[in-house]
Amino acid sequence: MTATRRRFLGLSAAAAGLALLPGCSGRGPSAAAPPAPGALRLTAAPMRVDLAGHEIPTWGYGTLPGPEIRLRAGDVLRVELDNALPEDTTIHWHGLAPPNRMDGVPRVTQDPVVPGGRFTYEFTTPVPGSFMYHAHVGMQLDRGLYGPLVVEPRSEELSYDREHVLMLDDWRDGVDAHGGHGPAPGPDAGPGAAPGADEDPGDAVSFGGRSYPLLLVNGRPPEDAPVLTTRPGDRLRLRVMNIAADTGFRFAVAGHRLTVTHTDGMPVEPVTVEALRLGMGERYDVLVECDQAGGVWQIGVQAEGRTGWGRALLRYDGSEASSPPAVAERPAELDGRLASYADLLAREPLPLPSGEPDRRFELELSGTQIGGQSYPDADPLPVAEGEWVRISMRNTSAKWHPMHLHGHHFQVLTPTGRGPVKDTVTVPARGGEVTFDFLATNPGDWLFHCHNHHHMEDGMVRLVRYG
Numbered sequence: 095m096t097a098t099r100r101r102f103l104g105l106s107a108a109a110a111g112l113a114l115l116p117g118c119s120g121r122g123p124s125a126a127a128p129p130a131p132g133a134l135r136l137t138a139a140p141m142r143v144d145l146a147g148h149e150i151p152t153w154g155y156g157t158l159p160g161p162e163i164r165l166r167a168g169d170v171l172r173v174e175l176d177n178a179l180p181e182d183t184t185i186h187w188h189g190l191a192p193p194n195r196m197d198g199v200p201r202v203t204q205d206p207v208v209p210g211g212r213f214t215y216e217f218t219t220p221v222p223g224s225f226m227y228h229a230h231v232g233m234q235l236d237r238g239l240y241g242p243l244v245v246e247p248r249s250e251e252l253s254y255d256r257e258h259v260l261m262l263d264d265w266r267d268g269v270d271a272h273g274g275h276g277p278a279p280g281p282d283a284g285p286g287a288a289p290g291a292d293e294d295p296g297d298a299v300s301f302g303g304r305s306y307p308l309l310l311v312n313g314r315p316p317e318d319a320p321v322l323t324t325r326p327g328d329r330l331r332l333r334v335m336n337i338a339a340d341t342g343f344r345f346a347v348a349g350h351r352l353t354v355t356h357t358d359g360m361p362v363e364p365v366t367v368e369a370l371r372l373g374m375g376e377r378y379d380v381l382v383e384c385d386q387a388g389g390v391w392q393i394g395v396q397a398e399g400r401t402g403w404g405r406a407l408l409r410y411d412g413s414e415a416s417s418p419p420a421v422a423e424r425p426a427e428l429d430g431r432l433a434s435y436a437d438l439l440a441r442e443p444l445p446l447p448s449g450e451p452d453r454r455f456e457l458e459l460s461g462t463q464i465g466g467q468s469y470p471d472a473d474p475l476p477v478a479e480g481e482w483v484r485i486s487m488r489n490t491s492a493k494w495h496p497m498h499l500h501g502h503h504f505q506v507l508t509p510t511g512r513g514p515v516k517d518t519v520t521v522p523a524r525g526g527e528v529t530f531d532f533l534a535t536n537p538g539d540w541l542f543h544c545h546n547h548h549h550m551e552d553g554m555v556r557l558v559r560y561g
């Protein structure tokens with residue numbers, strides 16, 4: 095996930111006429127035919143990963159994270175999914191807006207892919223940005239079934255020297271029984287726990303209540319942190335992605351500031367801050383001016399509202415003699431200025447007409463319900479094709495909820511009137527309110543849900559339905 099690899103991929107992609115990674119055979123069914131020309135094969139299968147010297151079993155797409163998919167705006171994404179798991183699976187393309195039948199939601203947009211089965215996803219990707227793919231069956235995302243998906247613009251406006259993708263995850267798979275990784279998981283304090291068990295003191299920002307012993311950056315625990323390299327004077331582009339099931343993150347780089355250029359892949363006017371807060375499913379692209387003379391710098395990832403620590407390292411070339419910061423060394427920048435939605439101005443606002451929305455929904459987020467209902471015993475939110483739709487949410491629960499709409503980009507309503515265009519927006523707890531608008535231009539049944547997967551499994555889902 096470095097620029098070196100990107101250049102390599104760019105070359106191989108040019109040869110193949112498609113900017114996709116070569117097929118990843120993983121440990122899939124050996125009898126399967128090779129993928130069609132230009133297709134990437136992803137095999138969902140049991141696998142083992144090394145977490146700082148401890149090998150644990152999980153499920154994944156061959157590597158952790160899964161192979162990076164990188165293509166250019168207007169390309170066709172063509173992925174053959176082979177299911178070598180003992181249960182059904184699908185892939186959802188988080189942040190993309192494919193035709194409904196390619197959205198990867200079992201029993202809503204497609205039949206689940208049964209064990210031993212195959213499904214080919216194929217659609218064009220006109221919109222550039224930083225996206226993710228992940229399984230969308232039960233709690234499979236909580237294992238290793240995820241990876242980054244980058245759509246590059248046909249011509250890049252930003253100027254930078256190197257690029258790195260950072261996927262932030264909370265992890266417990268195979269660790270609970272291992273005993274070698276930090277504290278044992280505590281009692282489950284999720285939405286199913288006794289009333290009051292998940293109440294946070296004061297103004298704590300908590301996105302979830304389950305116990306996760308490890309935080310991983312690109313599949314690696316803090317004792318075995320990934321190292322990003324740079325040179326003095328270089329400008330880095332970081333694509334920071336929260337793929338966790340139950341954890342919001344604070345993110346900062348010691349000794350450096352972050353200039354936000356995109357949120358959820360969509361461009362914003364640059365804003366320079368010291369830290370990011372990412373709900374589950376959210377992504378930020380930032381530029382980092384590497385204006386230090388050298389050294390090794392902590393890239394800190396802190397769980398919001400509870401203990402939990404992950405990290406990566408930023409190493410300047412020529413600093414081989416420098417020792418890295420201690421594992422737990424916490425960048426002061428984590429307490430600095432955050433990028434708020436109100437700070438962000440869309441560079442490409444949605445083409446909303448003048449006047450008022452055609453349709454409005456006002457939905458309370460309470461516990462793990464949306465508008466007082468729990469999926470699947472929940473009414474679809476009916477819209478009509480072509481409408482301008484406004485959804486207003488008020489969160490009266492004790493948890494922050496990152497709400498994700500499939501199949502659309504929406505525009506967050508902020509005082510500037512030009513709020514960021516996103517696909518996942520975090521609604522603060524205890525009275526927090528967020529409103530967004532979207533254009534109903536992609537008919538189908540689309541999930542609108544909390545991206546805390548425990549909350550989703552608990553029914554924090556509605557369908558937006560039209561066409």
Ligand SMILES: [Cu+2]
Pocket residue numbers: 493494495496544545546549550554
């Ligand atoms: Cu939630």
